[in-house]
Amino acid sequence: xxxxxxxxxxxxxxxWLALFVIAPVALIIYQSFFDLSHHLTIxxxxxxxxxxxxxxxxxxxxxxxxLITLFTILISYPTAYFLHHLKxxxxxxxxxxxxxxxxxxxxxxxxxxxxxxxxxxxQFLTFIGIGPQQILFTTASxxxxxxxxxxxxxxxxxxxxxxxxNPAFINASKxxxxxxxxxxxxxxxxLTLPGVKAGIQAVFIPSxxxxxxxxxxxxxxxxTLGTAIEEHFLTTMNWGxxxxxxxxxxxxxxxxxxxxxxxxxxGGTPR
Amino acid sequence: xxxxxxxxxxxxxxxxxxxxxxxxxxxTSGSTGAKVLNLYNWGDYIDPSLITxxxxxxxxxxxxxTFDSNEAMYTKINQGGTHYDLAVPSEYMVxxxxxxxxLKPLDKRRLTGWQNFDSxxxxxxxxxxxxxxxxxFWGTLGIVYNDKFVKASQVQHWQDLWSPQFRDKIMLIDxxxxxxxxxxxxxxxxxxxxxxxxxxxxERKLNQLAxxxxxxxxxxxxxxxxxxxxxxxxxxxGEAAEMLANNPHLxxxxxxxxxxxxxxxxxxxxxxxHTDAIYAFLNFMSRPxxxxxxxxxxxxxxxxxxxxxxxxxxxxxxxxxxPTQTTIKHLQVYQDLSPAKVALYNDRYLEFKMxx
Numbered sequence: 001x002x003x004x005x006x007x008x009x010x011x012x013x014x015x016w017l018a019l020f021v022i023a024p025v026a027l028i029i030y031q032s033f034f035d036l037s038h039h040l041t042i043x044x045x046x047x048x049x050x051x052x053x054x055x056x057x058x059x060x061x062x063x064x065x066x067l068i069t070l071f072t073i074l075i076s077y078p079t080a081y082f083l084h085h086l087k088x089x090x091x092x093x094x095x096x097x098x099x100x101x102x103x104x105x106x107x108x109x110x111x112x113x114x115x116x117x118x119x120x121x122x123q124f125l126t127f128i129g130i131g132p133q134q135i136l137f138t139t140a141s142x143x144x145x146x147x148x149x150x151x152x153x154x155x156x157x158x159x160x161x162x163x164x165x166n167p168a169f170i171n172a173s174k175x176x177x178x179x180x181x182x183x184x185x186x187x188x189x190x191l192t193l194p195g196v197k198a199g200i201q202a203v204f205i206p207s208x209x210x211x212x213x214x215x216x217x218x219x220x221x222x223x224t225l226g227t228a229i230e231e232h233f234l235t236t237m238n239w240g241x242x243x244x245x246x247x248x249x250x251x252x253x254x255x256x257x258x259x260x261x262x263x264x265x266x267g268g269t270p271r
Numbered sequence: 272x273x274x275x276x277x278x279x280x281x282x283x284x285x286x287x288x289x290x291x292x293x294x295x296x297x298x299t300s301g302s303t304g305a306k307v308l309n310l311y312n313w314g315d316y317i318d319p320s321l322i323t324x325x326x327x328x329x330x331x332x333x334x335x336x337t338f339d340s341n342e343a344m345y346t347k348i349n350q351g352g353t354h355y356d357l358a359v360p361s362e363y364m365v366x367x368x369x370x371x372x373x374l375k376p377l378d379k380r381r382l383t384g385w386q387n388f389d390s391x392x393x394x395x396x397x398x399x400x401x402x403x404x405x406x407x408f409w410g411t412l413g414i415v416y417n418d419k420f421v422k423a424s425q426v427q428h429w430q431d432l433w434s435p436q437f438r439d440k441i442m443l444i445d446x447x448x449x450x451x452x453x454x455x456x457x458x459x460x461x462x463x464x465x466x467x468x469x470x471x472x473x474e475r476k477l478n479q480l481a482x483x484x485x486x487x488x489x490x491x492x493x494x495x496x497x498x499x500x501x502x503x504x505x506x507x508x509g510e511a512a513e514m515l516a517n518n519p520h521l522x523x524x525x526x527x528x529x530x531x532x533x534x535x536x537x538x539x540x541x542x543x544x545h546t547d548a549i550y551a552f553l554n555f556m557s558r559p560x561x562x563x564x565x566x567x568x569x570x571x572x573x574x575x576x577x578x579x580x581x582x583x584x585x586x587x588x589x590x591x592x593x594p595t596q597t598t599i600k601h602l603q604v605y606q607d608l609s610p611a612k613v614a615l616y617n618d619r620y621l622e623f624k625m626x627x
Contacts, residue, residue, distance in 0.1 A: 036610055036611055036614050037610075037611060051622075053622045053625045053626065054625070056625070057625040112491070116495075116498060116500055117498070117499065117500050118498060118499070118500075134439065134485075136486075136500075137485055137486040215445065215487075215488060215489070216488075216491070219442075219485065219486025219487060219488055220445060220486060220487035220488065220624055221484075221486065221487075223624055223625045228621065228625070231617075231621055231624075232621075234342070235447065235617060236447070236613075236614060236617030236618065236621065237610065237613075237614075237617075238614055238617065238618075
C-alpha cells in the first residue's frame with residue numbers, strides 16, 4: 001500500500017523530468033545535427049570549432065560570466081554574513097529578494113536611464129568634476145548590471161548555509177582560543193562552502209546565456225553564448241547552429257556542476 | 272490556509288469579472304458578427320480618424336490588432352486560429368508568406384484605386400504583377416544626424432561614416448540585411464548579391480567600421496537619438512520621421528549613391544473571412560484624399576501618386592522622405608533570397624557583431 005503511494009507521488013516529478021528536462025535536451029542535441037536545408041550533418045560543430053570568431057566569442061563569454069560570478073560572490077558573502085547577524089533577518093533578506101520580483105526588462109530600462117549621457121551617473125560625474133563619460137554600451141556597465149541582477153541568487157544560498165551552521169562549532173572554536181579570522185577561515189567558510197557552490201551554479205550558467213542585457217546595456221558590443229543562440233533562432237533562423245551552441249552551453253553546465261559538486265558525500269559516509 | 276484559500280477565491284472572482292466585462296464590451300461594440308473587418312497592423316500605423324470615417328461610410332466595424340515585427344506576424348498567421356482579413360507585411364515577408372501559401376490573391380477587378388499608385392512601387396521582385404499585395408507605405412534606409420554635433424556636409428554618403436572623426440559615435444540598427452547592404456553599397460556592389468566572396472569583403476569592411484560603432488540596437492535608437500545620446504545613427508526613414516518629430520536637431524539623409532527601398536504592403540491572409548469588407552477597405556485606403564491624410568499623420572512616404580500631389584508642399588518636397596528622382600533611381604528593393612542565401616548574410620553579420 002505505502003509502496004504504491006510513493007510510486008504515485010513520483011508521477012509529477014517523472015513527468016516534469018521527461019517533458020521539461022530530457023525531451024528538450026534530446027531535441028536540442030537532435031537539432032544540432034541538421035543544417036539549414038535539413039540534412040543530417042556535423043557541419044555545425046566543425047564550423048563552430050574551426051571559426052576563430054566563435055571560439056573567441058565563447059572565451060569572451062566565459063570570461064565575462066566568470067567576472068560576474070566573482071563580483072557577485074565578493075558582494076554577496078559579506079552581505080549574507082551581515083544579514084545573518086541582524087535581528088529581523090528574514091525581513092532584511094526579503095528586501096534583498098524584492099527586486100527579483102520586478103521584470104528584468106524594466107530593470108534594464110531603468111539602468112539605461114541611469115547610465116545614459118544625461119543620466120544620474122553622468123550628472124554625478126559632472127558634479128564631482130570628472131565630466132560625462134560613456135558608461136552605457138561598455139563591457140563594464142554590462143558586468144555591473146548583470147552582477148546587480150544575479151546578487152540575490154548568490155545571497156540566498158549563502159544565507160541559508162550560514163543559517164544551517166550549528167553555532168556550537170563557532171563557540172567551540174572560540175573556546176579553544178581561535179581568533180575571529182581563524183574561526184572564519186577554518187570553520188565558517190568551509191562549512192558554508194556548499195552555499196557558495198550552489199550560488200555559483202545559480203549565477204555562472206545564467207550569466208553565460210544572458211541575452212537581452214547584451215543588447216540593451218551592452219549595445220551588442222558584448223556577445224555572449226546566449227546572444228548567439230537568440231540570434232540563430234530568431235533572426236538567422238539557423239536552428240541547427242543555435243542548437244549546437246546550446247549543446248556547448250549544456251556541456252559547460254555539466255563542467256560547472258562537476259567542479260562545484262559535493263565531494264564530501266563521496267568519502268564522508270561511514271561504512 | 273484559510274487566508275490562502277480566500278486569496279485564491281478573490282483572484283478567481285476578479286478574473287471572472289474582467290472576462291465578463293471585456294466580453295460584454297466586445298459584444299456591444301459589435302466586433303463579432305458579419306459586418307466587421309479584422310485588420311492586423313503595425314502599432315500606430317494608421318490614422319485612427321480614417322478608421323472612424325471608414326466605419327461611418329461603409330458600416331463595417333474595424334477591429335485593429337497590432338504586431339511589432341514581421342516575424343511575429345508571420346508566426347501568428349502561420350500557426351492558424353486567427354481571422355485577420357488584412358495584414359501589413361514588408362516586402363520580403365510578402366514573398367515568404369506567398370511561398371508558405373498564406374495569402375489569397377487580390378481580385379484586381381474589385382479594386383477601384385489601382386491607377387492611383389506610382390508604378391515605381393509596383394511589380395517588384397517580391398510580388399511580380401502585384402498578385403497578392405497592394406503597397407501601403409514606402410521608405411528608405413539612411414543616416415540620421417544631430418546638427419548639434421555633426422554638419423550636414425560631413426555625412427552625405429555611407430563612406431563618410433568610416434571617417435576616424437566619428438569614433439564611437441554611430442548607432443546601427445540591428446538588422447543583417449540593412450547593415451550588410453550599407454557595406455555592400457560602399458563597395459559598389461548590389462545589395463542583393465549572393466556571392467560569398469563579396470559578402471566576406473562586406474563583412475571585412477564592416478569590421479573596419481567597428482571602432483566608430485557605439486552600439487547595435489533596435490527600436491531604442493529612437494529614444495537615444497531623441498535624447499542626444501549619439502550624434503549619428505543608421506536607421507529606416509519611418510523611424511527617422513518619428514525621431515525628427517521629437518527632436519528638431521535631427522535630420523535624415525538618404526545617400527545618393529544608393530540605399531534600400533522598402534515597401535510595406537496590404538495583403539489578404541488565407542484565413543480572411545470578410546471579402547466585401549476587405550475590398551471596401553482597400554478601395555477606401557487607395558482614395559487619394561484618404562491616403563494623403565494617412566501619410567500626413569504617419570509621416571511615411573505614400574506610394575499613391577495622386578495622394579502625394581494632395582500633400583502640403585513642405586511634405587511633398589521634403590528630400591529627406593521623398594528623395595530626388597536621381598536618388599530613387601539608385602535605391603534597391605531587397606530581392607527575396609532563398610534561406611541558404613539569407614543565411615550567408617546572417618552569418619557574416621553575426622561574425623561582424625562578434626568581432627568587437
